[in-house]
Structures are given as C-alpha cells and as structure tokens.
Amino acid sequence: MANKYDSKVVEDKWKKFWDKEKIYKLDSKSKKQAYSIDTPPPTVSGEMHIGHSLSYSQQDFIARFRRMFDGSVFYPFGTDDNGLPTERLVERLKKVKSVDMSRSDFIKLCLKTLKEITPDFIQDWKDLGVSCDYDVIYSTIDRNSQKISQKSFIDLYKSKEIYRKKFPTIWCPECQTSIAQAELEDKEFGSVFSTVKFNSDGKDLLIATTRPELIPACVAVFVNPEDKKNKKFIGKKAKVPLFDFEVPIIADKSAELGKGTGLLMVCSYGDKFDVDAINRYKLDPRIVFNKNGTLNIEKYKGMKIKDARKKILKDLDEEKLIVEQKQIKHSVNVHDKCGTEIEFLPTEQWFIKVLDKKKKLIAQGKKIEWYPKYMYKRYENWVNGLDWDWSISRNRHFGIPMPVWYCEKCEEVILPDEKELPVDPIEDNKKCSKCKKEAIPEKMVLDTWATSSLTPQLASSLIDDKIVIPYSLRPQAHDIIRTWAFYTITQSFLHENKTPWKNIVISGFGTLKGKKMSKSKGIGIDPKTVMKEYGADALRFWAASAKLGEDLNYQEKDLVTGKKFVNKLLNASKFVFMNLEDYDGKKPAKLEKLDELFLKELNKVILNTSNMFENYAYSRAKFNTEEFFWKDFADNYIELVKKRVYQGKGNERLSAQYTLYTSLLAIVKMIAPITPFVTEEIYQTYFKKYEKDKSIHISEFPKGEKLKESKDWEFTTNLLSKIRQEKTKSKKAMNAECIITLDKKDFENANNLMKDFKNVTNAKEIKEGKFKVEFVD
Numbered sequence: 001m002a003n004k005y006d007s008k009v010v011e012d013k014w015k016k017f018w019d020k021e022k023i024y025k026l027d028s029k030s031k032k033q034a035y036s037i038d039t040p041p042p043t044v045s046g047e048m049h050i051g052h053s054l055s056y057s058q059q060d061f062i063a064r065f066r067r068m069f070d071g072s073v074f075y076p077f078g079t080d081d082n083g084l085p086t087e088r089l090v091e092r093l094k095k096v097k098s099v100d101m102s103r104s105d106f107i108k109l110c111l112k113t114l115k116e117i118t119p120d121f122i123q124d125w126k127d128l129g130v131s132c133d134y135d136v137i138y139s140t141i142d143r144n145s146q147k148i149s150q151k152s153f154i155d156l157y158k159s160k161e162i163y164r165k166k167f168p169t170i171w172c173p174e175c176q177t178s179i180a181q182a183e184l185e186d187k188e189f190g191s192v193f194s195t196v197k198f199n200s201d202g203k204d205l206l207i208a209t210t211r212p213e214l215i216p217a218c219v220a221v222f223v224n225p226e227d228k229k230n231k232k233f234i235g236k237k238a239k240v241p242l243f244d245f246e247v248p249i250i251a252d253k254s255a256e257l258g259k260g261t262g263l264l265m266v267c268s269y270g271d272k273f274d275v276d277a278i279n280r281y282k283l284d285p286r287i288v289f290n291k292n293g294t295l296n297i298e299k300y301k302g303m304k305i306k307d308a309r310k311k312i313l314k315d316l317d318e319e320k321l322i323v324e325q326k327q328i329k330h331s332v333n334v335h336d337k338c339g340t341e342i343e344f345l346p347t348e349q350w351f352i353k354v355l356d357k358k359k360k361l362i363a364q365g366k367k368i369e370w371y372p373k374y375m376y377k378r379y380e381n382w383v384n385g386l387d388w389d390w391s392i393s394r395n396r397h398f399g400i401p402m403p404v405w406y407c408e409k410c411e412e413v414i415l416p417d418e419k420e421l422p423v424d425p426i427e428d429n430k431k432c433s434k435c436k437k438e439a440i441p442e443k444m445v446l447d448t449w450a451t452s453s454l455t456p457q458l459a460s461s462l463i464d465d466k467i468v469i470p471y472s473l474r475p476q477a478h479d480i481i482r483t484w485a486f487y488t489i490t491q492s493f494l495h496e497n498k499t500p501w502k503n504i505v506i507s508g509f510g511t512l513k514g515k516k517m518s519k520s521k522g523i524g525i526d527p528k529t530v531m532k533e534y535g536a537d538a539l540r541f542w543a544a545s546a547k548l549g550e551d552l553n554y555q556e557k558d559l560v561t562g563k564k565f566v567n568k569l570l571n572a573s574k575f576v577f578m579n580l581e582d583y584d585g586k587k588p589a590k591l592e593k594l595d596e597l598f599l600k601e602l603n604k605v606i607l608n609t610s611n612m613f614e615n616y617a618y619s620r621a622k623f624n625t626e627e628f629f630w631k632d633f634a635d636n637y638i639e640l641v642k643k644r645v646y647q648g649k650g651n652e653r654l655s656a657q658y659t660l661y662t663s664l665l666a667i668v669k670m671i672a673p674i675t676p677f678v679t680e681e682i683y684q685t686y687f688k689k690y691e692k693d694k695s696i697h698i699s700e701f702p703k704g705e706k707l708k709e710s711k712d713w714e715f716t717t718n719l720l721s722k723i724r725q726e727k728t729k730s731k732k733a734m735n736a737e738c739i740i741t742l743d744k745k746d747f748e749n750a751n752n753l754m755k756d757f758k759n760v761t762n763a764k765e766i767k768e769g770k771f772k773v774e775f776v777d
C-alpha cells in the first residue's frame with residue numbers, strides 16, 4: 001500500500017476490478033434465494049446530483065450488505081429516458097422545441113442525444129460505488145421496454161381496466177400535454193384578489209377572484225341557500241361583466257358562507273370543483289383557453305393567460321367594475337416537470353381505473369413492510385385523496401407509442417397481436433377487420449409512469465424471469481411515494497394481484513442550509529467535486545449519517561470526518577499487519593484473557609451490526625462499527641496489546657496476533673457496505689493471501705454467536721480510562737511510569753489482565769488498596 005492514499009487511483013483500480021471480475025453479477029448457482037432490488041431508474045438528466053448520491057448510496061449500503069449476508073443479490077441498473085423529462089432535456093441541450101419539429105426528426109434527435117450522454121451519466125453511479133450489475137441494464141425507451149409496456153396496455157384494455165374519454169383533464173400549457181394528478185406540485189404565487197361587479201336585475205353581485213381571465217368562461221354563479229344576504233338572487237340570471245352574456249344563479253352549498261363575498265363563480269374550468277359543478281348541473285362549458293395557454297376569444301385572442309389577466313383587470317378597472325383589490329399569496333397547482341400553472345381542458349385521453357379500487361390498493365400497501373413505518377401513511381393518504389383515474393396518455397412526441405388504431409366509420413378500437421410488439425401506429429398501418437377501411441393511428445404516447453411502474457418486469461425480463469415479483473426490496477425517496485410506489489403497486493395488483501415487493505425503504509432529501517437541494521433553484525453541491533476532493537467513501541460516509549426517511553444537511557465537516565475515518569482505518573490496518581509478518585493464520589490453542597474478552601465484545605458488535613443492517617438501520621450499523629473501531633479497537637485494544645505484540649513470545653503473542661487479525665477483518669467487513677473502496681484496498685493488500693474470496697464484497701458477512709452477557713470488556717476500558725484521566729489531571733504523559741493502587745474489587749477483576757495493564761499504563765507495580773496513581777520520578 002502506498003504511503004499516501006490517493007482515493008482517485010484506488011477507486012479507479014477497484015472499479016475496473018469489480019467490472020472485470022463481475023463481482024456484482026447475480027449468482028444463479030447459489031442455493032440461497034437471491035435478494036432482489038427494484039430500484040427506480042434515475043432520470044437521464046445529464047449528470048448525477050447530490051440527492052442521487054444520498055439516496056443511491058443508502059440503497060447501496062443495503063445491497064452490499066445483502067450480497068455478503070445472503071450470498072447473491074439481483075441489483076440491475078436502469079435509466080429512465082422515456083417521455084417528457086427527456087424531451088425537455090433534449091430541447092435544452094440542443095436548443096430546439098419539439099413542437100417546431102416533425103415527430104420523426106425529434107425522436108431521432110432524442111435517441112441520438114441519449115446515446116451521447118447516457119454512458120457518462122451511468123459512470124456517475126459507478127464512481128459513487130453503486131454496486132449494480134451493469135451488464136443487466138434497461139432503458140425505459142428501449143424496444144424490450146416498449147414491448148412490455150404496450151403488452152401491459154393491451155392486457156388492461158382487454159380486462160376493461162383502461163378506457164378512453166373526452167374529459168376536462170389536467171393540462172400543462174407549457175408542455176402542451178395532459179398530465180396525471182401525481183405530477184402536480186403546490187407552488188406559492190403572489191396574486192391580486194379582485195372583487196368584481198356582476199349584475200342581476202340591476203343590482204350588483206360582488207364576486208372575488210384571483211383569475212379574471214376566467215370571467216368569460218363563467219357558466220353559473222353559486223349562492224349558498226343559507227346566505228340571507230344573497231339568497232334572493234337564486235333562480236335569477238347574472239350578467240357577466242365585460243362580456244355580454246348571462247348565466248344562471250344556482251343554490252349550492254359549495255359557495256362557502258364567510259369566504260370572500262359568499263358568491264362563487266363557476267367557470268370552465270378553473271379547478272376540479274368547477275369540473276364537478278358543471279357535470280352535476282349539466283351546464284354547457286365555455287372553453288376560452290387554447291392548448292398552448294393562449295385565449296381564443298375576441299379582443300384577447302392569442303394572448304398568454306397572464307397577459308390576458310392583466311389586460312382584463314385593466315379593462316374592468318376602466319369600466320369601474322372593480323370594487324376592491326388586495327395582494328395575496330396562495331398555493332397553486334403546477335406541473336412538477338416545468339413549474340407551469342396547470343389548467344383544465346377537455347381533451348380525449350386514456351385512463352387506467354383506480355378510483356374504484358382505493359380500498360384494494362390501500363390493502364395492497366398494507367401487505368408491504370414500510371421502513372420507516374410512518375411512511376405508509378403518506379401512501380394511504382395519497383390513495384384516499386385521489387380525485388381522478390390515472391391519465392396515461394400524453395400529447396408529446398417522444399415516448400412509447402400507444403398501441404391503438406381506430407376505425408373512423410364504425411369506431412372499432414384495433415389492437416395489435418402480441419407477436420407484432422412493439423408497434424408504432426403512425427408508422428405501422430392497420431385496417432378495420434369489419435369495414436376493411438384504413439384505420440386511424442393513435443398519435444399520443446404513453447405516460448412515462450405507465451412504463452416506469454413496470455420496472456420489476458423490465459428487469460426480470462433481462463434474466464429470463466429468474467426473479468419474479470414480489471421483489472425483496474424497493475428503495476426510493478419519499479417524494480415519489482405518490483408516483484413510483486403507487487403506480488408500481490397498482491400495476492402489480494392489476495396484472496398479477498400481487499405486491500411488487502416485500503419491503504420498501506424510504507430515504508429523505510439532501511439539503512443545504514436546511515433547504516432541499518435543487519439545480520433549478522441554484523441550491524446544490526456537485527457530487528463529482530466532493531468525490532474529487534474527499535473520495536467516494538467519504539461522501540458515502542456522509543450519506544450513512546441519516547436514518548431512513550430523514551433529510552440530511554450537507555456540511556463539509558462531515559466529509560472531513562469521513563476522510564479521517566478512511567485514513568485511520570488504513571493506518572490501523574498498516575500497524576496490525578506490520579506485526580503479523582510471521583503470523584500463520586492459525587488460532588492459538590488458548591486465548592489470553594484480554595483477547596478473549598475483546599473477541600466477546602466484537603461478537604456482540606457483530607450481532608448488533610448484522611441485526612441493524614437486516615432491519616435497514618444502516619446509519620446505526622455504521623455508528624456501531626465506527627464507535628467500536630475508534631474507541632475499542634484503536635484507542636484501547638491496540639494500546640493494550642502493543643507491547644505484547646512487539647516483545648511477547650509464544651502463545652501470548654500468537655493470541656494477540658490472532659485477535660488483531662480476526663477483529664480487524666470483522667471491522668473491515670462490517671464497514672465495507674458503507675466504504676467499499678478503502679475496504680477492498682485493505683482486503684486485497686493484507687487479507688487476500690489468507691482468505692479465499694475474490695473480493696471483500698462477495699465474502700461472508702461476519703457471523704456472531706449469542707453468548708452470555710458480559711461486562712468484563714466494559715470494566716477493562718473503564719478502568720483504563722480512569723487511569724488515563726488521572727495522568728491527564730496530573731499533567732503527565734500517557735507513558736509516564738507509575739504505581740497504581742486499585743480498590744479490592746477492581747484489583748480482583750483485573751487479576752488476569754495485570755501484564756497487559758502494566759504494559760499499557762507503564763505501571764511499575766499494581767497493588768490493592770484505595771485507588772490512586774503515583775508517579776515515579
């Protein structure tokens with residue numbers, strides 16, 4: 001081992017070794033059932049961000065432990081490069097707009113761009129030490145994924161779980177596509193809250209709104225039947241200001257008493273409540289928005305929504321139709337991909353039925369073990385709060401084509417045979433079997449989640465379905481419970497009536513000064529920069545500091561701590577093996593008392609650490625191992641046996657050598673899931689000549705035995721600490737020669753350890769009496 005540890009050189013060396021030797025390949029010959037991990041594939045965004053490095057490190061801790069503990073792990077890698085996120089990335093990188101290009105040209109550009117950027121993107125995960133099998137890799141846009149996704153659509157359509165309907169759906173004017181409820185986020189905006197004069201029988205009706213651009217879309221005014229002031233207007237007509245038409249005034253309790261003016265303007269469509277109200281009263285909608293977010297009515301035609309809002313307010317003011325205005329802040333639904341305020345537009349879309357299955361989907365969620373347990377409640381709340389079926393069609397270019405044709409004459413829906421998949425209806429012609437007419441192709445593509453929710457099936461198909469659901473584990477962040485967890489549970493239930501996984505572990509966010517890191521908001525740390533300065537092990541060490549579900553604030557001092565640990569582990573290993581040059585790897589006939597005590601303590605740590613890892617408490621496992629290494633191994637045991645290793649003879653030296661070797665190997669193995677590079681370096685440099693395994697990461701995790709609880713090692717370290725404190729209090733060096741007097745009980749307990757105690761404390765004599773430490777001049 002080089003005198004100075006160069007993390008980059010070491011990491012590059014072992015990445016090549018792991019790849020060449022296929023260390024992370026599924027061991028199909030193992031008699032044990034493989035531990036399987038269904039990881040949400042990262043969206044190809046150009047490069048890894050710090051949130052990736054946090055959550056993917058945490059799931060890798062589990063994967064690496066399980067590989068050592070279970071003997072075989074199926075941990076494939078995927079890239080989510082399907083749909084809108086890729087479109088927006090390509091538009092940004094290539095400075096184009098998909099709507100300005102032909103569909104075929106834009107798809108070719110997307111595929112070409114993905115080919116350019118994906119290898120570097122995947123390399124980021126390898127650099128972090130994520131131990132996926134990179135020979136088993138899928139893309140959510142490749143032909144195999146298209147085939148599986150299209151088959152899923154066909155199967156659900158045939159079982160009547162998918163339907164097509166023209167309906168006011170959630171629409172993003174920026175991306176110009178329908179989106180699902182799960183793709184909504186709340187964003188706070190400043191708005192003008194204007195009270196506007198409507199009129200009924202020559203009397204003013206005051207209605208407050210933040211969206212004056214929806215006044216021309218008004219189809220009714222609601223009055224609460226208990227509203228004493230306004231109930232006289234019920235059954236009459238209201239004249240809409242600026243726009244010369246009238247709408248009915250209807251009694252409805254959704255006009256809340258005490259909120260605003262008490263009157264409610266129903267528009268087509270301001271929100272989901274408007275959709276419901278218009279359907280309940282069978283009102284004729286007035287659609288004033290185009291799909292690109294412009295208005296379609298005279299005087300305001302072609303204006304963007306926000307520009308029209310300002311112009312309509314100005315016109316209302318000039319006509320003296322505004323009674324009051326005030327500035328407010330309120331939360332608005334935006335599209336999570338672009339941050340644009342959503343609208344509701346009637347468009348024909350495809351849906352998967354979920355509203356009729358809420359109880360069943362909640363029951364499926366309960367069958368899965370959630371870590372932490374409280375995260376299950378987020379899933380349950382999401383399912384209970386669903387207002388819409390799952391919208392799975394998207395009005396975009398780049399995605400998996402919906403495998404459907406229509407007959408214009410008889411309205412027959414035409415599906416392909418399974419052997420034809422994957423298909424692109426725009427490229428592949430079909431005729432109606434009844435009318436023999438050329439069918440019309442569906443131009444929309446599937447929602448990316450319709451494919452991403454099939455990741456267990458996508459991964460299993462690459463290994464001839466040797467692994468099937470339920471997988472052992474789904475690791476993911478808490479922000480995608482509503483999407484990735486929910487949609488995958490839904491698909492597995494609909495197709496196989498099974499849960500997709502047995503366990504789900506939920507990670508938190510990486511934060512900076514308490515705020516979620518976000519590239520778009522300029523809040524973030526580049527993990528490449530961090531790894532270049534501190535090494536991947538130090539970054540992973542930081543990631544192991546947070547429990548499941550907890551956000552973790554980025555602080556450079558934590559990286560410094562990680563780097564110090566790496567260096568200390570290297571130095572301790574170097575010291576141990578400097579004194580093992582003549583060690584033959586055998587266990588002595590009899591262990592010295594101190595060594596026996598220490599190995600019992602090690603056994604306890606192994607049992608606890610293993611149990612913590614098994615229960616996904618990797619942060620506790622890391623702390624448990626780290627504390628034992630620093631305090632018990634480095635600070636105490638090494639110091640206690642140093643002289644015996646240097647100068648001892650026969651069995652007493654062999655006993656110390658065996659204990660040093662055994663305990664260091666166990667420590668290195670216990671921390672290997674957290675810090676894979678330095679532990680591989682130590683294993684290959686020092687242990688490999690004695691051990692049979694090709695890599696530490698496919699060696700067996702240390703096994704502990706359930707032994708009778710003992711406080712002997714604790715007594716030993718406490719007594720040593722007590723003596724050290726006396727030396728510090730007397731301002732003496734730790735190697736200052738002394739005479740130690742121990743209380744009767746301590747003297748008796750330490751009887752078998754006297755030689756080691758004398759060595760470590762440099763005691764000329766240890767005797768019985770009242771405790772004191774005297775120094776020899």
